[in-house]
Amino acid sequence: MTTAAPAATTRASAPNRPADVIFKAVSTTAGVLILIALAGVAIFLVAQAVPAIIGPLPDDDSFWAWVWPLTFGTLWSAFLAMVMAVPMAIAIALFITHFAPRRLASILGYAIDLLAAIPSVIYGLWGIAVLAPFMQPAYAWLAENLGWIPLFSPPASGTGRTILTAAIVLAVMVLPIITALCREIFLQTPRLNEEASLALGATRWEMIRMAVLPHGRSGIIASSILGLGRALGETMAVAMVLASAGAVTFVVVGSQNPSTIAANIALRFPEAHGITVNMLIGSGLVLFAITLLVNAISRWIIAKTTVDGGR
Amino acid sequence: MSKRIEINDLDVYYGAFKAVEGVSLEIEPRSVTAFIGPSGCGKSTVLRTINRMHEVIAGAYVDGEILLDGANLYGSGVDPVNVRRQIGMVFQRPNPFPTMTIRENVLAGVLLNNRRMSKGDQDDLVERSLRGANLWNEVKDRLGIPGSGLSGGQQQRLCIARAIAVSPDVLLMDEPCSALDPISTLAIEDLIEELKQEYTIVIVTHNMQQASRVSDKTAFFNIAGTGKPGKLIEYDETTRIFSNPSVQSTEDYVSGRFG
Numbered sequence: 362m363t364t365a366a367p368a369a370t371t372r373a374s375a376p377n378r379p380a381d382v383i384f385k386a387v388s389t390t391a392g393v394l395i396l397i398a399l400a401g402v403a404i405f406l407v408a409q410a411v412p413a414i415i416g417p418l419p420d421d422d423s424f425w426a427w428v429w430p431l432t433f434g435t436l437w438s439a440f441l442a443m444v445m446a447v448p449m450a451i452a453i454a455l456f457i458t459h460f461a462p463r464r465l466a467s468i469l470g471y472a473i474d475l476l477a478a479i480p481s482v483i484y485g486l487w488g489i490a491v492l493a494p495f496m497q498p499a500y501a502w503l504a505e506n507l508g509w510i511p512l513f514s515p516p517a518s519g520t521g522r523t524i525l526t527a528a529i530v531l532a533v534m535v536l537p538i539i540t541a542l543c544r545e546i547f548l549q550t551p552r553l554n555e556e557a558s559l560a561l562g563a564t565r566w567e568m569i570r571m572a573v574l575p576h577g578r579s580g581i582i583a584s585s586i587l588g589l590g591r592a593l594g595e596t597m598a599v600a601m602v603l604a605s606a607g608a609v610t611f612v613v614v615g616s617q618n619p620s621t622i623a624a625n626i627a628l629r630f631p632e633a634h635g636i637t638v639n640m641l642i643g644s645g646l647v648l649f650a651i652t653l654l655v656n657a658i659s660r661w662i663i664a665k666t667t668v669d670g671g672r
Numbered sequence: 673m674s675k676r677i678e679i680n681d682l683d684v685y686y687g688a689f690k691a692v693e694g695v696s697l698e699i700e701p702r703s704v705t706a707f708i709g710p711s712g713c714g715k716s717t718v719l720r721t722i723n724r725m726h727e728v729i730a731g732a733y734v735d736g737e738i739l740l741d742g743a744n745l746y747g748s749g750v751d752p753v754n755v756r757r758q759i760g761m762v763f764q765r766p767n768p769f770p771t772m773t774i775r776e777n778v779l780a781g782v783l784l785n786n787r788r789m790s791k792g793d794q795d796d797l798v799e800r801s802l803r804g805a806n807l808w809n810e811v812k813d814r815l816g817i818p819g820s821g822l823s824g825g826q827q828q829r830l831c832i833a834r835a836i837a838v839s840p841d842v843l844l845m846d847e848p849c850s851a852l853d854p855i856s857t858l859a860i861e862d863l864i865e866e867l868k869q870e871y872t873i874v875i876v877t878h879n880m881q882q883a884s885r886v887s888d889k890t891a892f893f894n895i896a897g898t899g900k901p902g903k904l905i906e907y908d909e910t911t912r913i914f915s916n917p918s919v920q921s922t923e924d925y926v927s928g929r930f931g
């Protein structure tokens with residue numbers, strides 16, 4: 362503070378350059394507009410959600426009883442997607458940065474970036490037309506042979522449009538973001554740390570465990586959270602792929618699947634009227650709250666894991 | 673423990689660029705050998721061929737042989753990972769693992785070889801290695817803090833402790849004091865004097881007083897011009913290199929006339 366103060370006064374007394382003035386005006390306006398937009402969205406959500414939250418609702422359930430299966434489906438499908446996507450993304454990023462020959466690495470990196478450019482409706486089509494029929498026999502097999510594991514309780518879905526299929530689609534969709542960020546982070550591992558482990562006689566994999574992953578830890582968390590945010594809010598692909606029945610169940614191969622908040626809004630909103638509009642907007646508020654919470658948690662984790670000088 | 677190094681007609685390349693040409697020298701066990709010479713003449717490059725760290729750079733390779741007690745480190749079927757486990761290295765800038773504690777840093781190399789070491793043995797080894805690196809008294813009460821929390825000189829001694837914890841045959845040091853203050857430098861020089869009882873030590877230094885203080889033999893490298901390969905000009909007893917060298921350019925360099 363003490364050192365900044367004189368600098369600030371000298372800057373204030375410097376002549377006002379037009380470009381500076383314009384830039385300052387534009388950036389201030391943009392900043393204020395973003396805040397206004399954010400506040401506007403929040404106010405809209407709350408105002409519209411209140412009638413549904415205080416009720417009464419048509420089929421005399423409470424709003425929370427109605428929104429719970431959707432919330433569960435949102436969290437469960439996103440969780441499944443992350444369980445598949447994060448290890449996969451880390452593995453691909455490590456392969457690109459530390460194992461692949463340079464040529465193959467750049468081709469792979471390019472392919473991953475392309476995945477990010479595919480619109481979600483295409484993923485939805487792919488999920489229905491290709492993935493669901495492809496996975497269905499596997500689900501039937503799982504239900505028959507591993508049905509004693511609660512995840513695979515029979516009966517299996519006849520169409521393959523289960524929450525696991527939706528989660529696989531989500532995983533493919535979030536894979537590019539996580540991979541691209543992890544790749545950047547892994548490339549930034551200090552050469553000095555990598556050489557330190559190699560000089561101790563570490564194999565390449567041991568070097569990755571000693572130097573690359575510790576260095577990338579907070580970045581891996583940050584990129585995963587970004588992917589999680591996308592998985593939680595993804596609408597179109599889930600709405601298309603998932604055959605939902607509003608159940609709350611951990612079974613991932615059956616036909617009784619929970620829906621997700623975003624997909625449910627997209628499917629129901631066109632025909633909604635009266636209080637149902639408020640219910641749907643209320644569920645949107647819940648989704649908004651979940652994403653805010655996820656972001657807050659990730660910031661907290663990153664702050665915690667970097668205090669020990671995690672670079 | 674301590675082994676003899678013999679380098680025979682070594683050429684070292686970075687891709688198409690020949691960085692070092694025709695180096696041959698013999699290094700006795702339990703001695704300190706200093707590599708000196710103007711920067712860019714290939715001292716670090718030659719040093720890094722001794723533990724096969726040179727080849728971790730893309731496109732880098734060597735031609736020639738290096739014998740450790742008669743066994744060729746570059747023989748077919750020799751795993752560079754095993755070579756590096758026998759030949760420890762200390763780098764120019766201290767590089768403890770930033771997310772590991774002091775204790776974990778010391779044990780990092782040992783646990784690669786021997787995962788199931790008892791806690792008691794680990795404690796002994798940590799103490800022995802840190803004592804060996806003259807760091808024990810300064811850190812014995814805070815082995816659990818991150819290694820990056822130490823001063824630069826302490827970090828460098830931690831790196832030495834980490835290197836000697838695996839009981840290597842040879843210890844390579846690439847300008848280990850260049851990032852340190854004079855007091856820390858003296859501490860490391862004293863340490864080198866002690867470590868010589870047990871290890872073959874090769875040290876690169878740009879500091880000629882340091883070379884004359886710590887080394888038994890000195891190798892002077894030089895380069896004819898940029899883009900040309902570096903060469904070993906003269907290799908002899910340190911006292912002789914600094915008092916009565918047989919090559920004119922060595923004399924010019926050690927008397928400070930260039931470099």
Ligand SMILES: Nc1ncnc2c1ncn2[C@@H]1O[C@H](COP(=O)(O)OP(=O)(O)O)[C@@H](O)[C@H]1O
Binds near residue numbers: 711713715716899902
């Ligand atoms: N990673 C590298 N890639 C390509 N050339 C390198 C690399 N490292 C060093 N060199 C070149 O090799 C020569 C010797 O370098 P180096 O061994 O670092 O010299 P010194 O340690 O004696 O200062 C120099 O010409 C340098 O530019």
Ligand SMILES: [Mg+2]
Binds near residue numbers: 715716717876
């Ligand atoms: Mg050097």
